[in-house]
Amino acid sequence: MEHSKGARAVALVGPAGAGKTSLAEALLFAAGAIQRLGAVDAGSSVGDASPQARARGGSTELNLMRFDWMGDRYTLVDAPGSPGFAPDAELAVASADLALVVIDPDPAHAPLVEPVLRRLEALGMPHALFVNKIDQARGSIEELLEALQPMSAAALVARQIPIRAGERVAGFVDLALERAYHYEPGKPSTQVPLAAHLKDDEAAARFHMLEQLADHDDTLLEQLLMDETPDLKTIFGDLARETAQGLVVPVLFGSATSGFGIRRLLKMLRHDTPDAAQTARRLGIDGPAVKVFKISHGGTIGRLALARVFGAPLAEGAELTAGDGEPMRAGALFAVQGAATAKAPRAEPGGIVGIAKADAARAGDLIGIAGKPPAAALSEPPVTNCALAIAVKDHKDEVRLSTALNRLAEEDFALNWGQDEESHDTLLRGLNDEHLAVALDRLQQRYGVAVTVRQPAVAYRETIRKPAMQRGRHKKQSGGHGQFGDVVIEIRPLGRGEGFGFEDRITGGAIPRQWIPAVEQGVRDAMAKGPLGFQVVDVAVALVDGSFHSVDSSELAFRTAGRIAMADALAAASPYLLEPMAHIAIRAPGSATSRITSTVASKRGQLLGVTPLEGWSRWDCVEALLPGAELNGLESELRSLSQGMARYEARFDHLAEVGGKLAEGIVQQVREPA
Template identity: 45%
Template sequence: MPHTQIQTARCAALVGPYLSGKTSLLESLLFAAGATTRKGSVRDGNTVGDSCAEAKARQMSVEVNVASFEYLGERWNILDCPGSVELVCETQNALMAADLAVIVAEAAPEKAVLLAPLFKFLDENAIPHLLFINKVDALGDLRVRDVVQAYQAVSGRKLVLREVPIREGGKITGFVDLVSERAWHFNPHKPSDLVQIPDSLKDREHEARQEMLEAVADYDDALLEKLLEDVAPETQEVYDRLAKELADDLIVPVFFGSAENDNGIRRLLKALRHEGPEVAVTAERRNVPADAAVAAQVVKTLNGSHAGKLSVVRVWRGTVTDGMTLGGERVSGIFRVNGHAHDKLSAAGVGDVVALGRLEKAATGDLLTDKGNQGKPELWPEAPPPVFGLALHAQNRNDEVKLTAAIQKLVEEDPALRLEQSTDTGELVLWGQGDIHLQIAMDRLRNKFNVSVKGVPPQVPYKETIRKGASHHARYKRQTGGHGQFADIHVEVKPLPRGSGFQFEDAIVGGVVPRQFIPAVEAGVRDYSVRGPLGFPVVDFAVRLTGGQFHAVDSSEMAFKTVARQAMTEALPGCEPVLLEPILTVSIAVPSDFTSKVQRLISGRRGQILGYDARPGWQGWDEVKAYLPQAEIHDLIVELRSLSLGVGTFTWSFERLQELTGKAADKAVEIRKEALAAQ
């Protein structure tokens, strides 16, 4: 078919679940395009992508891999995105820069639910996408149309089968293209051969072609009219309509093949070339300002221990040259990225994906123009809320100082990471999307910044309070030669309703405690309340200062602060101290098939189910709301994903403090005593 040469570079993102074969597909695309002479394999650890130590150790993608090649005179940039649900932020950021996405999925209907969040994100952001069903050599007796039907159940757009398989001896050995109506026979690791359509397949091919044309005609009245009048549309007209409806995110074309055997790869390349949108269309969809002479968007940020900061960008408009001012900063180096290889360039043109050096103020998502840094667009995806945390401790005490700075660089690279200095426990807690996510981050700290850390579950921010009040008299007297120390107070302690915090009342009359010493009494009580009789911060209690004595020479602010701490130390153990545990409001989202399992999960973790309803905007999904103790939430995401094929997620917020008694309370107090003793 005729094709107009496009001089600008285009970009496709490979996305899909873990183990679907995205990195293998990238290797096949590079091999088919002639960019490599030998395919690498994930198993052997010699792929263009997944070249970092963290990826090799896990044999999985842990970040977006960038690769580029030329195919029939056109430059393509491929963004190979990680498949792990814990690394979804990487994938979403990359998708915002792509002209279209290739969803790579296994020929396994039971795994269709894994694609629901991905289809949802693509449709919400109007990102054109096609589906490549990989590993069809392992399909067995299952029909391709049955696989497509399963995936249709989780797609908001119509899946349109573009080819039908040729089977010989129970195996798929080729395909018939439903537009050109030509047949091809697979040759492992070589281009396919053009063959005649088997007679036994002609009826099925005709049926499938009609289904394809009817799907396309749903959005084209002229084509629909031809079909109703039984007029065969021109082949070019069908190609044009398919390209238009793909670009408008109205349909999802479906192809199949085997990346492992290089089957169906050249057909996929041709579909990308002929039907994928151009960069100008994508730039308009992304609302890139038309008045910007030069515009580029940061897709990913990289911080090296020696190379400094690199900003991976997609160039939307103009030409980026080394040394120019972009986004208000001077570009110091332009690099074409191919896996771990960085080749220096003097300039990058429209559509290119390149790394720019030393843009210290640029952050992932920022739109950089010749007029300045326009910041992150309003529609740029938010990082998902954290669901798993670890308290980090440097294994070498000398690394404590540089630990925080190193983590901040990781957070700059990966917006799904969040660093928090806990005000309750004092711990440095790194939050993310799961245990794998944080283990990767800790490996990077060691590999890139030479900071070895250990991660442990964060302490639960328990509090304590009192159940009954008491009156107490305390005296502090010390004579050490010269001026002594003297302070005497009478206090009343009483519990307050939950959530009241701490209240202090001055009820002194007659000046028995001089005014200048009363703030010291309050300060002493506050000092003590940081660690009560059970070892936790004391809340929801009131202290009333009712009387006391002082000495004209020996009394001081320090003496009254000390006697106040002494009074609390003596009084509170007799006020029936009780542990308070934080209760969270948790909202768990899962496909409806797993709702009953989630309810059992909540009950097994001392939770209180508040109810469940359909998840807004998600067909076939439920949202279960519950109260859950914070002590039960640390590994909740691990079990939740285990029971929901990896797609379940949750959000949480603090609800209240609630009394905790019995074995659970005794255990919490014992652990606290051990932790304090170890300090």
């Protein structure tokens, strides 16, 4: 019997709709962890237990499931396939020992897989491919692998070839063992004699597999050159080693819903999945630690820090050390199975567990066990491109809203929120519109907070076209001391991006020194909202004259006079509207590039260039300047143009003039009463 590698974790990743959760269900059933095979469509699977997942027919959040197989404990990390939810699961995926990329057999869908493969390569993550829905396959596995190979830096190594009965795949040949198996619906596959007409195909496919392994094993290469047959120990040893090192990507196939190829997949996972010690080295973890990958709120347990244990067992009450050196203790430990939790006495190295009362722990933290400090840095959250302005429907929910948003942001690494300094709106930020829609569903269903939603205000600005001079006088007498302030200012336009300048040109004591700062503050007050209704930028102001009253002048009077003078001067200086322009970089498959550039042009965008995306197979990077107002809804539009694959990053570039009817419409909208 092989030596046990201990508790291991396998991440299920891949495009949405490939059948990851169905495969998890099939693995649990085949391993005996569940007695009845559930179905995603029926809402009866162990994964996808949340209302949002069941309403959408697909995963919207990370799911954890565990089973025992041949004496070892496995945890499946089922990651959502939709791009809006995948980043939240990435911390858990990176903490696993192996990523199993689940795909469907249609070669036309191969481009959907490339972003997944590239991300795993960037993470240095060992991975294998499982071609699901093989009972629905119409093309050949060879065709599929030919389409996929340019998308993978490592060789895709077919571990099996199909046995066909007409157009239908009825079984497979295991190339390492040289054994043929016939699929049995709902049962383990049965071994059958290798048909004579398959022997040549099997021999050629097996030799190709060995050649791929020999690229990284000189001894095996020498054996092949000498026409020697390598033993099974060598073959299986190379498969495990080269998979763990990311040199090859094993490829198996089957059907989750029919149960085809599931036990063969379990055997591959048992043999080829690296152990937790190898994963700790990959992650740079030195010594006993827990890697927190998600925070969960819910049920009677409350807050749980979901974490992977490395280097030593973890027990309730164990001493822990956070990254800042702060000591803490582990609360009760819980094993997680889909939506269910059960108290666990301890977690072995390699195990995944929920830790209660670890209130200082955050997603991405590495926490030392037994008082030892951690040895790796924290993880950075992903960049969020989409935002919504939200407000409670009932003002009594204001405090509850803050609490609920804090919990949502803790639970989802890719969500954040805050208050916009200019508009004072509460902004919820996420990766795309689907991501935000699910967050709003959770806000209402989990926390009972109903909100209104609108697009965030665009940060328009205004400036002036010509110089102007204006007097501002504030005089008020209402018994006792009055108020008097009198100023004359000159204003002129500055270059774009130069901001604001204030110059004191007072001579002869026309205004005492102590009131000059008040005049500047009044000028700034007027610039907060100019004649068009927006913040004023790129204007120079000079205070050139004025007068004062020895009794009635005050700081307030001169501040008011400065504001009056500036407001009138701005109105006389031909104000015009500016809009923020964003520099966007869109990554998309080449097949969608022309549609994307047309969309950019239709949104008043300026195309800067299209370049091939380095290291990718037929992907492009489209760079453009786009008005900030046109970013609303851009993510969903790009997805619809590219089979859901296009992504973009945006940053502020500059302010540009808006003219004509567009500017008139924007100004009119601001001036209309709410």
